[in-house]
Amino acid sequence: MxxxxxxxxxxxxxxxxxxxxxxxxxxxxxxxxxxxxxxxxxxxxxxxxxxxxxxxxxxxxxxxxxxxxxxxxxxxxxxxxxxxxxxxxxxxxxxxxxxxxxxxxxxxxxxxxxxxxxxxxxxxxxxxxxxxxxxxxxxxxxxxxxxxxxxxxxxxxxxxxxxxxxxxxxxxxxxxxxxxxxxxxxxxxxxxxxxxxxxxxxxxxxxxxxxxxxxxxxxxxxxxxxxxxxxxxxxxxxxGITGHTNNWLLLAEQAAQDASDDCMVCLGPRPILRVVPAPIGEDCLTAVMNCTNIGNSNCTKWDRIFSITKQEKRKPIFSRDVTPTNHTCINMTGPGERLGSLNASSCLTSTEVDPSFKPESRADVWWWCGDPQLYDRLPGNWTGVTVAARPSHQTLSH
Incomplete structure (x- = not known):
């Protein structure tokens, strides 16, 4: 049977x-x-x-x-x-x-x-x-x-x-x-x-x-x-790795999309992203971030390094262990709500701006305002202190 x-x-x-x-x-x-x-x-x-x-x-x-x-x-x-x-x-x-x-x-x-x-x-x-x-x-x-x-x-x-x-x-x-x-x-x-x-x-x-x-x-x-x-x-x-869940790959993809030349990147073991200051100095920060056509000839090099990019929906997740008192800050007093919890004690230098400061999205540069969140653009009429930052790859050793 x-x-x-x-x-x-x-x-x-x-x-x-x-x-x-x-x-x-x-x-x-x-x-x-x-x-x-x-x-x-x-x-x-x-x-x-x-x-x-x-x-x-x-x-x-x-x-x-x-x-x-x-x-x-x-x-x-x-x-x-x-x-x-x-x-x-x-x-x-x-x-x-x-x-x-x-x-x-x-x-x-x-x-x-x-x-x-x-x-x-x-x-x-x-x-x-x-x-x-x-x-x-x-x-x-x-x-x-x-x-x-x-x-x-x-x-x-x-x-x-x-x-x-x-x-x-x-x-x-x-x-x-x-x-x-x-x-x-x-x-x-x-x-x-x-x-x-x-x-x-x-x-x-x-x-x-x-x-x-x-x-x-x-x-x-x-x-x-x-x-x-x-x-x-x-x-x-x-x-099996995607930029939706892997922050380091997300940054690598963004940099590759905006690079004018071919490039090769290497993925390290379990990278942890930490916020570090962007290398743009105080004399160029507002000119580079607020303009698509930079008038200051001393600052045009940053336009090639951190090119204009589209608004990014996926924001990197990063360690809250942020290096203090070493940032170039932007301080704005606007009619809107306060953005973040950062104060002047975290700033190496600080530049006062008015509501006309509406920065563009640039590859590999983000705004950190003290909270566990990064912005590629800032909301209109905000109030507070923010810094131009870059999430950096750091591998832990034991």
Whole structure:
């Protein structure tokens, strides 16, 4: 009895994943959850990058992270008999997949549309279908097995199986000696009559083109970015570090964005940011911070070092251990509320300003007013004492 039930149970687990089940368009809400990886596209031409953590899915009975050190490849066929002429992308460099003219079926186009790479903790799918769009109706040429034809008649999955849906059913393999373990990956059409499939900016920017399969339990940790990746996206994908949570990286990104030359930065262990005085002297501070065109020729060098930048929503978090009595201060008496708790005792020098002082945002220069907060710009009509400061990298030693 057990031997007879096991193949049936396994079939029920993979039927929806391997032969035409479309999780993007569950019209009657009856579709069951699946452990397989699904992506849904609502336009045929797009560029996107998909990050799939190794700890989010299983291969060969183990979490994918257990297969670290192995390379991966994608096949346009099923997991039973893929054939090397269906393999169109490979993460290793010890061999390369066949050229397009030797590939079979959809692998020919997929070799130009999809690329697979890997990092330490995840797989990366790079989609670029702008020159070779995906099909709105992908034709599956495999014959449906008898057990699948019978299951299609089930009312539980009514309206969600192949026939009305269209998916690219791929197989993700680990390259190893012996039989290669695999996991299914589907890319399904979610285009409706209401969706414009053109690639005009108005249609591309409003809704995500590529989305997670909503019925897949393994897609919750998957990240999709694009079409144009920012540098912080690449840091997040390749290292797990982002400027949203790492202050040192945030400062490095800001400096790189405003630099006129290429640069290289090195990330130290567990950096702690401390507020130190900005190097701009009292004679240049107001001229540099309050003007976009600096009239004083003796101060123009600071315009190149601390260039004008956009207002920054992400403010660095820093240590409250601030060096006292060494700052060049700005003292303003305005009609508004007092900003911060700083007083003249923390100032090496102090310059009186009036409400016309409205400093611009400059890269790597912040305003500190005594509280555990930094400002890249100051509010209007404020009152108080503030200093031009820079969060500095300091590594603790024990």
């Amino acid at each position: 057990t031997n007879m039930l096991l193949p049936t149970l396994l079939s029920l687990l993979v039927v929806s994943q391997t032969h035409g089940f479309n999780p993007c368009n569950d019209t009657d809400g009856q579709a069951k959850k699946t452990d397989d990886l699904y992506l849904c596209y609502n336009k045929t031409s797009f560029t996107s990058t998909v990050w799939i953590p190794f700890n989010s899915f299983y291969v060969g009975g183990y979490k994918a992270e257990a297969w670290k050190g192995y390379d991966w490849y994608l096949s346009s066929s099923d997991g039973n008999n893929p054939g090397w002429d269906t393999v169109f992308t490979y993460t290793g460099n010890d061999w390369i997949p066949y050229k397009e003219d030797k590939l079979q079926g959809s692998a020919k186009n997929l070799s130009k549309q999809l690329d697979l790479t890997q990092a330490n903790d995840h797989l990366i799918l790079n989609f670029n279908t702008e020159s070779n769009p995906l099909l709105e109706k992908h034709q599956v040429h495999r014959k449906e097995p008898t057990w699948f034809q019978q299951l299609k008649k089930s009312s539980t999955l009514s309206g969600t199986l192949a026939g009305d849906s269209s998916c690219y059913h791929l197989t993700l393999f680990i390259y190893k000696s012996g039989k290669d373990p695999h996991h299914f990956l589907s890319i399904c059409n979610n285009i409706t009559k209401e969706v414009n499939t053109s690639t005009s900016p108005s249609s591309t920017d409003t809704t995500p083109v590529l989305t997670k399969g909503p019925l897949s339990t393994t897609m919750t940790a998957v990240m999709i970015v694009g079409p144009k990746l920012k540098s912080d996206d690449w840091f997040r994908i390749t290292t």
